[in-house]
Amino acid sequence: MTRASSTASSCPRPSPPPSLPFSASPTRSRMKIPESLISEEDKAKYTLSTDDPTEIQLYYQKFYEENIREREHKKLPEEMAKIFQIETVLYEVLKAVVPSGKVDDKIERFARDVLRRNEQYVHYNILPLNAVEVKPAIMELPKIKAAVDALRNVVNLPMPKIHSTPGVAGDSSAMPMGRVRSINDILDWLSSIFGFQKGNVANQREHLILLLANIDTRNTKSEGRTKLDRATVPKLKDNIFKNYTSWCNYLCREPNLKFPRGCDRQQFELIYIGLFLLIWGEASNVRFMPECLCYIFHNMAHEVNEILDSNVRHVNGDTDQISARDEEYFLKEVITPIYQVLLKEVKSNKGGKASHSGWRNYDDLNEYFWSDRCFSRLKWPMNPKADFFGHSDVIQPANERATEAAVGKRKPKTNFVEFRTFLHLYRSFNRMWIFFILSFQAMLIVAWSPSRSLAAFLDADVFGSVLSIFITYAFLTFLQAALDIILTWNAWKSLKFRQILRYLLKFAVAVVWAVLLPIGYSSSLQNLTGLVKFFGSSDGDWRNRSFYNYLIVLYLVPNILSVVLFFLPPLRRWIECSNQRIITLFMWWAQPSIFVGRGMPVDMFSMLKYMVFWIMLLISKLAFSFYVEIVPLVGPTKLIMETPINNHQWHELFPNGTHNIGIVIAIWAPIVLVYFLDTQIWFAIFSTLLGAVYGAFHRLGEIRTLMMLRFRFKAVPSAFNNCFLSSSTVDTKRKDLDKSVELKNIANFSQVWNEFILSMRMEDLISNRERDLLLVRQTSRDLSVVQWPPFLLASKIPIALGMAKDFKGKDDDELFKKIRNDGYMHSAIVECYETLRDIIYALMEDESDKMILRKIFSEVENSIEKKMFLKSFSMSALSELSEKLKKFLMLSLSYSENVSEPQIISVLQDIMEIITEDIMVDHKILESAYPGVRVKSEQGFENIDFYLMHNKSWREKVARVHLLLNLRESAINVPQNLEARLRVTFFVNSLFMNMPCAPKVQKMLSFSVLTPYYKEDVLYSEDELEKENEDGISILFYLQKIYPDEWINFQERIRDTINDSKQGDPRKGKMELIHWVSYRGKTLARTVRGMMYYKQALELQYFLEFAGDDAILDGYRNFESYDNQKVFLDQAQALADLKFTYVVSCPVYGNQKKSTDLRDRSCYNNILNLMLMYPSLRVAYIDEKEDTINGKSQKFYYSVLVKGGTKLDEEIYRIKLPGCPVDIGEWKPESQNHAIIFTRGEALQTIDMNQDNYFEEAFKMRNVLEEFLKRWHNQQKPTILGIREHIFTGRFSSLAQFVSNQETSFVTIGQRILADPLRVRFHYGHPDIFDRIFHITRGGISKASKKINLNENIFAGLNSTLRGGFITHHEYIQVGKGRDVGMAEISLFETQVADGNGEQTLSRDVHRLGHRFDFYRMLSFYFTTVGFYFSCMLTVLTIYVFLYGRMYLFLSGMEKEILKNPSVQQSKALEEALATQSIFQFGLLIMLPMVLEIDLEQGFRTALGDFITMQLQLVSMFFTFQLGTKAHYYGGTILHAGFKCKATGRGFFDFHAKFVDNYIQYSRSHFVKGLELFILLIIYEGYRKLYHTSYLDAFITFSMWFLDVSWLFAPFVFNPSGFDWLKTVDDWTHWKMWMGNRGGIGIPRDKSWETWWNEEHEHLIYTTIRGRVLEIILAFRFFVYQYGIVYHLHIAHHSKSLLVYGLSWLVLVTALLVLMIGQACRPLLKGVGLWDSLVELARAYDYIMGLVIFMPLTFLSWFPFVSEFQTRMLFNQAFSRGLQFSRILAGRKDKIS
Secondary structure (H helix, E strand, O other), rough: OOHHHHHOOOOOOOOOOOOEEEOOOOOOOOOOEEHHHOOHHHHHHOOOOOOOHHHHHHHHHHHHHHHHHHHHHHHOOOHHEEEEEEHHHHHHHHHHHHHHHHHHHHHHHHHHHHHHHHHOOOOOOOOOOOOOOOOHHHHHHHHHHHHHHHHHOOOOOOOOOEEOOOOOOOOOOOOOOOEEEOOOOOOHHHHHHHHOOOOHHHHHHHHHHHHHHHHHHHHHOOOOOOOOOOHHHHHHHHHHOOHHHHHHHOOOOOOOOOOOOOOOHHHHHHHHHHHHHHHHHHHHHHHHHHHHHHHHHHHHHHHHHHHHHHHHHOOOOOOOOOOOOOHHHHHHHHHHHHHHHHHHHHHHHHOOOHHHHHHHOOOHHHHHHHHOOHHHHOOOOOOOOOOHOOOOOOOOOOOOOOOOOOOOOOOOOOOOOOOOHHHHHHHHOHHHHHHHHHHHHHHHHHHOOOOOOHHHHHHHHHHHHHOHHHHHHHHHHHHHHHHHHHHOOHHHOOOHHHHHHHHHHHHHHHHHHHHHHHHHHHOOOOOOOOOOHHHHHHHHHHHOOHOOOOOOOOHHHHHHHHHHHHHHHHHHHOOOOOOOHHHHHHHHOOOOOOOOOOOOOOOOHHHHHHHHHHHHHHHHHHHHHHHHHHHHHHHHHHHHOOOOOOOOOOOOOOOOOOOHHHHHHHHHHHHHHHHHHHHHHHHHHHHHHHHHHHHHHHHOOOOHHHHHHHHHHHHHHHHHHHHOOOOOOOOHHHOOOOOOHHHHHHHHHHHHHHHHHHHHHHOOOHHHHHHHOOOOOOOOOOOOOOOOOOHOOOOOOHHHHHHHHHHHOOOOOHHHHHHOHHHHHHHHHHHHHHHHHHHHHHHHHHHHHHHHHHHHHHHHHHHHOOOOOHHHEEEHHHHHHHHHHHHHHHHHOOOOOOHHHHHHOOOHHHHHHHHHHHEEEOOOOOHHHHHOOOOOOOOOOOOOOOHHHHHHHHHHHHHHHHHHHOOHHHHHOOOOOOHHHHHHHHHHHOOOOOOOOOOOHHOOOOOOEEEOOOOOOOOOHHHHOOEEEEOOOOOHHHHHOOHHHHHHHHHHHHHHHHHHOOOOHHHHHHHHHHHHHHOOOOOOOHHHHHHHHHHHHHHHHHHHHOOHHHHHHOOOHHHHOOOOOOHHHHHHHHHHHHHHHEEEOOHHHHHHHHOOHHHHHHHHHHHHHHHOOOEEEEEEEEEEEEEEOOOOEEEEEEEEEEOOOOOEEEEEEEEEEEOOOHHHOOHHHHHHHHHHHHHOOOOEEEEEEEEOOOOHHHOOHHHHHHHOOOOOOOOOOEEEEEEEEOOOOOOHHHHHHHHHHHHHHHHHHHHHHHHHOOOOOOOOOOEEEHHHOOOOOOOOOOOOOOOOOOOEEEEHHOOOOOOOOEEEEEEEEEEEEOOOOOOHHHHHHHHHHHHHHHHHHHHHHHHHHHHHHHHHHHHHHHHHHHHHHHHHHHHHHHHHHHHHHHHHHHHHOOHHHHOOOOOHHHOOOOHHHHHHHHHHHOOOHHHHHHHHHHHHHOOOOHHHHHHHHHHOOHHHHHHHHHHHHHHHHHHHHHHHOOOOOOOOOEEEOOOOOOOHHHHHHHHHHHHHHHHHHHHHHHHHHHHHHHHHOOOOHHHHHHHHHHHHHHHHHHHHOOOOOOOOOOHHHHHHHHHHHHHHHHOOOOOOOOOHHHHHHHHHHOHHHOOOHHHHHEEEEEEEEHHHHHHHHHHHHHHOOOOOOOOHOOOOOOOOHHHHHHHHHHHHHHHHHHHHHHHHHHHHHHHHHHHHHHHHHHHHHHHHHOOHHHHHHHHHHHOOOOOOHHHHHHHHOOOOOOOOO
């Protein structure tokens, strides 16, 4: 085999980097070798001339002999991989230079040998499986060896035979016919059978080995066992194939997991596991279709079984041989055809503009395999003409990117159709709507009774009327049955006959009941009975019952059965999962037969908890609705209906109606909307209160201040050891009694605590002084007390000295009792005494001096023991002694800094003189004890060991005592930084929470972290740091003012770094500055740094578990001095690699690598530097290559995994794809899916680009992973672990604080109550932890269908729940998160979430959960997902309905007539009811959980202060504005396909947005509606004052005005420098240019009004006829007030206001024709040639609207104090730094050095 042929079969190499001249030649160009591949020595020693064949062959021979043949067994695999890469380049140079006939045979032999060896040294990920001699520590782990041995068991497997065509004559690469292929392990064997790619096989080989090793570690007690435990492989098999076996049972198929008698069961199990992993690893986009993977596996496992069965039955014992398939066979024959179907369907989507009902998404194609018809129609091998492929005979090549959607017969949807209609809300949550409608009807009937009390329910007439609710129930059920047929019509062709029959029978039964019940009710009106008689009749009275009563009982039978099953969750779960025919028939009628959503009932205890919650809530809500909304309005309604009104001011809209039906509708319509809306309010109140109670019970906020921290700190080491080192064999009952155990606990704790403190110092959250105050020193064995951190001992020594000096008594006990009452004071005194004793004694060289010291110390200790201390020593001179000691210690520390020895001796002699002469009462005690020894201090203490003062350990003791003596009260309040305080208090508080005990590192669950990255910032460049904006402000300057304390700490750290280094490197300081700035933004560098704390934490934990007591007492950072330090650290790193993997999914990395764009190149270089900085970091990207095949250029795509090498990245795995994966679905989930095959472990944490992690929290990962192993009430293990988030962007501005508090409340108190007791927590983003095996076998960690899965995160939770998953939430661990900080970014985020919730409303997942959940859980699900956004829309709709209703009453003159009745005029029912929606509108429901959570975790005073501050900063205006965002985009998404949703940003900070930018973003969502409300409110105010004067009515009016002002002006109020006069002038100039510019190709929307206007209304082009009609109908609302004003101006007290008249026609013509009807009828207007005129009319309208909005801004900009006040409000949370920010934004700053 030649070298050329072998290159194609080896792992693909990365494209060569910029190269370096290899040799000099005067005649020919020089050959080049990559610089990164050649060491500096090689470059210096050898230069090759390209025209000298002999020289280059000699050089090649020498390189081979010295680096390969002689050093192969002495180097690590990664070093050999680099050498072989160099050799490859050398051989290519040799082949290019030396003619083929002149190459020595010896050189050819060397090349063949290199080729043979090279396969052993390919770049590896974690496991160097091909290492020969020198193996890394991870390969020496017994469990790794056991897993490798098990996988290499290929005994008795039939060997594959390779059939190949002979090559060209003389081509040694041609393989002989029928050669048996060499097989190394089971995966190689499977690859040869099915044709899997080498990269896939290598990837899954490591994946499977790590899984087996980690599972086996927990299964076996013997750590040295080199064979897998008997239960390891079956456990993994059960987890992987649980979904597959469930699928087989659902389809009544036998799983193809067969184990013949006499077989090696473990081998067979590994074959099945390996086969599934290989299928999954190469499935690309098909991974989102789990049942499709089950189908593929089922058929391929059948082929394996046939091979294995024939082999087992072989008589003579020889193994059969089978034919091997080529690499990529599986990709081409199985995955590519399915990918082409996906690609064809997604092209029908037209970029999200087409209706969902017109194309098949991932779910439709996957649910094709929920029917056994897939076996009969699709078959195996798959039939390309099957209906699954859409009758397309031609399968487009994977690498061809068609520009047009495939034509052909459109295939039907599967099981569900996502029609754009609000009726989905009723269809999905019909039980809730039926309950509320029937409740409203019943309450209205009771309220209509004469007594208007609930007691009327017992009355026969009233009760008989209440029974009419069942008629309503029947009609609502009929509506549900009709919707089931209508909304699934496009899927009927894919439904089975029994499914269609069920829909038809349901409809027929609903029709029958809708007919029978009204007939029965009409016949029962003559025989009405009360409630008591209805349930209390004797048996003899049943014949006298009315026919209607029997119908009711019969009608309620299914409901009664549902209630019975509701209270028997185990029975319900068994029934839903059963495949017995009788059960299946019963469930066929009760629920549609689908694969998911079965067996979801919870345990009885959990069910009772959320049932009680909802019963209490519903009682409160219904009572409020009855007594506040309904009953007060019934009386006035009756009067209105009885009052004849003949004086109509305009044409009566209801000429044939009776009882003033128009007035009744106008009054009751907003009440009805509020009735359906206020449940959301009650839910927010109840859930917030219960969440606060739950948080308190979970011990959140126990340690919320530094004072609490100091009070509880003594218990922290013990709590730490209970949480993290509970596996210790120490007797826990004697821990408090055994000092050695206490010291060990503190030593263990101090390692982690100190690393935590040092990490905060490296992050510049604390200063050097604060670091020294917080560090816990390793307690010396010579001390009798614990050396607590200095911040606990601050001012204890001075206070104790003052206490002793002022003490008047003579009783030692009294003084010592006071001291011992403060444990920290007692520790500080004892530590200072004992340390000073050792320090001074160690300095003495004369024995006489030592004798004196010993006597003094002995006298002190004896007097204390005999309680004679106060009699033996005088306390008056203690202060003087303290000052001298401080001076002595300071001089000792400064000895090397020009401090003379006599100075130190003199101070020491003074100290001894004070002790002997002033403090000791008996001055002669020393002379009597030591006769002949000089005692006078001026004669002694001269010989001092000054060399000792250079000793590091001695100096540390001196520094600590000096610190303790000088610490004052201010040292208590450390750290000063708010972020550091929150982290310290939360970490300590979490140790006392209900946290699972952490296992040893070896026993913990392994996990990966996955971060999707697109084109966000990795690191900021120097130019970006110093680039100034239009105000002259740079990012660096901005951050210096935002984080002044951290900037000072950074400067201090950099000075220390420069001083410590021998040579000052200015470039290093610049890089540190870049990192400091980048770590305060939402950058990839910050995220990676945080995630890599996991590895540091694991290595430290390994140290605590396996290092000896001496090493632990000496400290983690001093471990380098130990002899076995290298081996120990290698083992720690190996174990960390075994347990933790971090992958960043960066699909564009390959394009950035090739790009010439400066930003792309910068991102590439920064990502590369991150890989070089963190060797454990992996980057997965999509590589795009173009090749020419058959004369046609084609593109090929690969999933590639790389790691950091010496200087460049190193490719590990390369797996070919069927096409570009991100073309099929939403970008983010596709990015995650492409990289998930490179993750490892049993758990997977998803981390977004805007997140961070902390060292102290990373240490808790072992604890939280234990939650996966806990069984809850119903013996169910969690599948997703929710984790709270800490928002770190709250300091940027007031907006950032609003969003930070809102997000904090959601990720804490909100998700706390969702998880328990409501049991409806899903996956809302990051940083949740997934059960990785569960989810990779069920569709992945997100869903990716275009548009419908826009909010891909929550669909992972919905899918997990539907498939039997269980989601929990845990608050003892947190991860950092950055939220948006500017108005534009925040609005874009809210837009995306609202748009996503609109898509969720249409989705099958929401529909199925709405039906499969029990009633109470369904309510929780609704009000925490789409119901919240629908309530937002109802809030806005209520205002519209109220105002238009009042317009109707005012302009028709009816209001004037009915208010003549005093009873009606005094009624405040309408105002009282509408006041509830104002609570929602002002954002008070959002603020309630914020305030309660701050109260819980930081105290009531902080919560109250933050609430007042936020109100002063207009937080209500902000939330009111965002209410409009939610309502607009949620409703628009449901109505129209292609509704515009803007992408969210990752901006760093917020500066002035131009008027045009605000107008583009908010015009249609806020300004148009705000202007309409403005006109409505003007008219309303003109008439309201004539009739309404109540305070409540004034509050309602104020709330509506507040909403209108917020919608019109909030973007400018929260826009920095929004009222600066110069910027206002610039904005006006820019606005006029924008309005006047013409649109066209290539002109962006921010440059031309015309481009923006066309794009803004583009969704109306693609919307359905139903959407167009609805838009036209909504537009006719303007006729209500226009008609009245224009034709009946005389009713306004004969006012002939031309302004009102003009406004009415202006809004009518422009809004009605331009905004609504004109756009809806765009094709028609274009056809008749009126479109251009309409565009100009629209331009005029926007011009006028912009002018109306601009005028108030211009007026306010005239006053400088307005801009000053706005700046203070925006950038200062307590109005203390406002002036500074004013100067920032005004550009008045000093030059920064």
